[in-house]
Amino acid sequence: MTTFDINQYRITEEPFYQAQVNEVALYEAAYAARLPVMLKGPTGCGKSRFVEHMAWKLGKPLITVACNEDMTASDLVGRYLLDANGTRWIDGPLTLAARYGAICYLDEVVEARQDTTVVIHPLTDHRRNLPLDKKGELVTAHPDFQLVISYNPGYQSLMKDLKQSTKQRFAAMEFDYASADVEAGIVEKETGVDAGLAAQLVRIAVTARNLKGHGLDEGISTRLLVYAATLIKQGIPAADACRMALVRPITDDADIRDTLDHAIDAIF
Ligand code: ADP
Secondary structure, eight states, X not given: OOOOOGGGGOOOSOOOOOOOSSHHHHHHHHHXXXXXXXXXXXXXXXXXXXXXXXXXXXXXXXXXXXXXTTOOHHHHHEEEEEETTEEEEEEOHHHHHHHHTOEXXXXXXXXXXXXXXXXXXXXXXXXXXXXXXXXXXXXXXXXXXXXXXXXXXXXXXXXXXXXXXXXXXXXXXXXXXXXXHHHHHHHHHHHOOOHHHHHHHHHHHHHHHTTBTTTBXXXXXXXXXXXXXXXXXXXXXXXXXXIIIIITTTOOOHHHHHHHHHHHHHHO
């Protein structure tokens, strides 16, 4: 039997995270009480980076699962596999985190079907355990285990949502794009572009975010600003980099595309 090494999930170098308000203190308090935490906010605004930073700061391993609609409870919990030596049980990421004391981060949990999501319930209340029905084992969560989920309330809410019985197991923290000067600082720090260029990129994002609900489902994320700055660092002219990284990914609508392209031309 191969032994599992949880240390591979430890984050050894500090992930840069620019705090916006008191989120570090709030999270530390929630972790100290092992409360499950929900991070809400638009895509690419820093939720995953925040969890990585906090796992590093608390010195805990972090197991991240990108959720999708085809995911089953077995993908989280584990399954029997057949190999040359017969069948053997393989723990899923949620079970590993519970058994060995990691922070388990279920990214975009709303993508998973509700019958998948309910497997987290016994881990998120006073029981803090995980029944492995197929294996006939009840895993008691390690004292360091904590469950964190991310959730983008914007675009899914019409089609998909979390059950109230799931939502009400979490303390929730709201994230959003940083204010313009803080966001420019993030782009500068992440990519090494100068402050002036970072501020120009943020101005384009602000224009696009004002179009949200008027033809755009989501604004330009901090992640895309980092991409644009990275392309510029590679030697791509700023306007081309912005079209490629900031506009083309977020819209297929010709009018919106032209509006944003003009905003770029006005800035560069
Ligand atoms: P989310 O999980 O909200 O979709 P991420 O955490 O992956 O978004 O953030 C996307 C990128 O944006 C990160 O890789 C990082 O470059 C940058 N970023 C956003 N917010 C911050 C922040 N507060 N501090 C540092 N980097 C940030």
